Amino acid sequence: MNIEQFVAQSIGEWRSMRSGHSLAFQQFEDVLSEINITSVQTDDQRLEAIIEASGLTIKEIDSPFQMEWNAESDWEPDDPNDVSSGSCIIIPFPESETSGKLLRSVGYAESVPAESHYNFLDDGTFTLTTQYDQSIAEERIWFISENVRCRSSALKTSAGSGILQTSFASEVRKIKV
Amino acid sequence: MNIEQFVAQSIGEWRSMRSGHSLAFQQFEDVLSEINITSVQTDDQRLEAIIEASGLTIKEIDSPFQMEWNAESDWEPDDPNDVSSGSCIIIPFPESETSGKLLRSVGYAESVPAESHYNFLDDGTFTLTTQYDQSIAEERIWFISENVRCRSSALKTSAGSGILQTSFASEVRKIKV
Structure with a gap:
């Protein structure tokens, strides 16, 4: 598996069941949502702004995409x-056939732009590590x-071994009828 | 990672948060439980009975263990x-450094003895495939x-591509004080 094949397989509309586990408090949070993943053209002007803000020198872009999500349940409607x-x-930047960097316009654990390292395991599992100010997110x-x-995630404290929370999502492609 | 290291790392008492996702009905099931994993001596007489019942010819046993679990919530007390x-x-039977077979006295998806194939991915992730009469379970x-x-699982129909349900457990070792 490489990033181009992985993104191609991910393009589409998905229904997601996601469970969050707060380990310290042993609390569950279950959320249904819709996720829409679409290709972005490599000459899209929004990419340039994200790359510029990152300060990275970029050699090669491969298969940029956009992810939109909409939760259907379990959120408080008036929550600010x-x-x-x-x-x-x-935006993926391959560094080898199976690994590289990703830039995200908004991070997963903190709402700031994020730079991640990705790597494919030998069975095609996509793994992603993101270092934030206060935490490290490991996704697969x-x-x-x-x-x-x-899709699973584990959120750890930057300092080290503390695991804050985990999550798991089962995502089923919406088949057009 | 090999099976001996993996079992050694798993020995202990764990608190588990487990979420089951029923994909067809989009239903969640959250369960708290305690799991106790202990070593079993290779000359334990119970092993012989399990191996005999399997009909397999066994060359080498490595690190057999026992798993006990106790759910604390979300079960109906009078459910028969x-x-x-x-x-x-x-009971693990290594076939190479990173793969082999497992025999279980009781299966995960169906309550019958089960034979599984295991394989370690290059980051040490343990994967397990079990073929039952009516279903195939893939665990990691x-x-x-x-x-x-x-710990994640996916249960598929034997016939092929239908995914029945998935689950995800976060397991935290109970530290003795």
Whole structure:
């Protein structure tokens, strides 16, 4: 698996069931949402702004894409910090056939632009590590069939071994009828 | 990672947060439980019975262990099919440094003895495939720190591509005080 194949397989509309586990408090949070993943042209002007803000010197872009999400449940409608919907642009920069960097216009653990390192395991599992100011996020995504993918995350304190929370999403492709 | 190291790292008492996702019905099931993993001596008489029943010719046993679990929540107390507690013995048979077979006295998806194939990915993730009469279970276990491990499963129909359900557990080692 390389990043181009992985993005191609991910393009589409997905229904997501996501469970968050807060380990210290042993609390569960279950959320249904819709996720829409679309290709972005490599000459899209939004990419330039993201790359410039990152300060990185970029040699090669491969398969940039946009992710939009919309939660359907389990969010408080009047919550001023409502994160039930949003979108971000993700730009991969391969450094080898199976690894490289990703730039995200909005991070996963903190709402700031984020730079991640990605790596494919030998069975095609996509792994992603993102260093934020206060935390490190480790994510992995793997396809269990053409139309079902799993996504897990673990959020650790930057200082070291403390695990703050984990999550798991089962994502099923919406088949057009 | 090999099976001996993996079992050694798994021995202990764990508190588990587990979320089951029923994909067809988009239903969540969250369960808290305690899991106790202990070593079993290779000359334990129970192993012989399990191996004999399997009909397999066994060359080498490595690190057999017992798993006991006790759910604390989310089960109906009077359910005659109550599976809120139980135990099984698991016997690994390495075929190479990173792969082999497992025999379980009780299977995960169906309550019958089960034979599984295991394989370690290049980052140490333990993957397990079990063929039952009606279904195929794919499990993976990976450590995100010495004392936190994640466990996911996907249950498919034997016939092929249908995914019945997935699950994810976050397991935290109980530190003795």
